[in-house]
Amino acid sequence: MPYPYVLLSAAVSLDGCLDDTGPDRLLLSGPADFDRVDEVRASVDAILVGAGTIRADNPRLLVNAPERRAARRAAGRPEYPLKVTVSGSGELDPDANFWHTGGEKVVYTTDTGAERARSLGLAADVVPLGARLDWRRLLEHLHDVRGVRRLMVEGGGTVHTQLLQEGLADELQLVLAPLFVGDPDAPRLFGPGGYQAGRLRLVETRPIEDVVLMRYEPTAPGAGPLPVAADHHWLALACDLAAACPPSRTAFSVGAVVVAADGTELARGHSREAGDPVVHAEEAALAKIDPADPRLATATVYTSLEPCTHRASRPTPCARLVLDAGVGRVVTAWREPNTFVTGADGSGLLAAAGVDVVVLPEYEERAEAPNRHLL
Template sequence: MHVVVNAAMSADGKLSSRRREQITISGPEDFARVDRLRARSDAVVVGVGTVLADDPHLTLDDPELREQRLEAGKSEHPARVVVDSNARTPTDARIVDDAAATYLLVSESARFDRRAELARPSVEFVTAGEGRVDLLRAFASLQERGIEEVMVEGGGELIFSLVESGLVDELSVFVGPQLVGGRDAPTLADGDGFVENFPELTLEDVERMDDGVLLRWTLAE
């Protein structure tokens, strides 16, 4: 499985403001790039915090990209994956509509009544871990379902956990021309943080885009 983390952050490394509301960081060029990256992926992954804050749909905007996927024998949109240990995804969230298949990665502690409320033909539950999702087991289960190319779109807690688990192969980050500030504003990698054995990145590409810059790193195995 090949896992790419994609994110847009401010010049000071923030994904959004301290209110954790979605803010516009990149522009039209980067939006189109993200759509192309989604189109190449078998699945797009977010954490439940992103679902609660932004209510993303995670489908393809460009009809040509959708048509290309269909011509290649794939589904119109990549599958959507939510890492949601306790099944907190709202029942009316756009990510569980029937536009595309959705996998909800939950732990054994997720309440059965919440699972029942979220059950629908487009949703499949993947249970891995006791109190929280065991990402290694969950991603292995996704791979068993034929998912090989994965795009991760946040948030910071999930990105940190994936890097900590050794699951990330590539990191693509658009750095925008604004300062957000705030000690409580989410960053690219939140979680507990590393205090030693910091993951090493190799810079593969730098590209000026919109009014910012796109950086692409690979992670050492």
Template sequence: MHVHVNAAESVDGKLSTREREQVAISGPADFDRMDALRAESDGVLVGVGTVLADDPSLTVKDDERRDRRERDGEPATPARIVADSRARTPPDAEILGDAAATYVLVSEDADEADVAALSAAGATVVTAGSGRVDLPAAFERLEDHGVERLLVEGGGELIFSLFDAGLVDRLTVYVGPVVIGGRDAPTLADGEGFTDPDAFPSLSLEDVERLDDGVVLTYDAGAEEQ
């Protein structure tokens, strides 16, 4: 599986405010770039925190891109995927709508009633790991469902976990012209963090592109070489 992480952050590296409220960091050109990335993917993954905070649909918006996917024999929108260890995704979340297939990745410790509610709402529940979702194992299961090109859209806890597991192949970051601040505001890679410099993920800068009033940084994260 090829894993592409895409995110938008402020100049000071924040994804949103300390209240975890949605903030307009990028503009129309970057939204279109993100939509194009979705259209090129088999699945779009977010963490449950993103679902609870933003209730995204994660669909392809552009009609031409949707039509092109259908002409190629693919669903108009790629599968929506949530990393949700404790099955906290609300059964009425937008991500569970009928616009595309939805997979919820849970751990063995998820409440059985919550898992059943998600299944009843139309989700395919993938169980992997104890306590927290075992991402490598879950990704193998997703590959069995045809997900070979995975786009990850956040949040910071999930992105850190992916880097920690050595699963990231490509990283694109839009850096917008705003300063958010706040020591408790979410960043691109939250979680426990790395303490050993030798464990820091090594990135290779491939491209810098000016877009709207910010820049898009594209990195090779090297997971395929590990």
């Protein structure tokens, strides 16, 4: 199921704290960065904070600049983004600023928490997610029911931690403030637990007055049948490679990327690469990797079209090449149509052999684009 693009936003001290333990909120950045945050808010469809942030900071979560609100209205969008909070217990303060400013609000909670939240008479849509909070169900609901395509998450640390640990954050915008809090009881941005392997990709570094904005993207693929945020980046790259293929009326244009579990790109390839009129994308990419490379066993192959199961130009189809390489996970955008082979089912062959096959149908149109003259 498609999810919104999830952008985590936070400011921290040099020792990783979100705040101190004093009665007033610690302001970690200044007017220029607050204006940047306002600009980001104006660009998204929804802003999410945890119930703990509402209790601790009593935020309004508004787009403050009148010209930005006007631009949203002119584009046919609500003046303010949808405001979202998450509470397992449903214990929320009905007098908090969150409920009495801005536009529409929604509360995601458990079945039990929904009873409590509804009893408070909140001016909000209350959505139960079952016996426990489920981030994937929450994101699916935001995308499919509320039409949210970009979601900004402003805290707190528990929410940021959970989204990163589940591989659901597409981007981290982190502002580093030049001060130390030094209090062992102060709230911190990230908690302990199991995070995805690998280094994040640094997208941007920008000084803003005396703070520094750093934007990161995750790189590590998922490790099973569920998609993670980095899968979208790598599959989009595979689709872009398909668009670079020399055109053909007798074969599909396909792009492929092989990525190690830590997010290292091992190889990429595309159909008809290097002037070979019959080479396939997965074949071209896998040929560039030492078959003895131990990283292949935990790697992911991203391909714009599912690996083929039959071909006339080579003795070994791409699905078999993937299996022979020992790769255990494939992410694809498009199931092979019957244009050249009737009943092709590379995904089924791979899954029957124990490979985790993840299909991201939201990329199908992008994968089809270089091949439309064949359909």
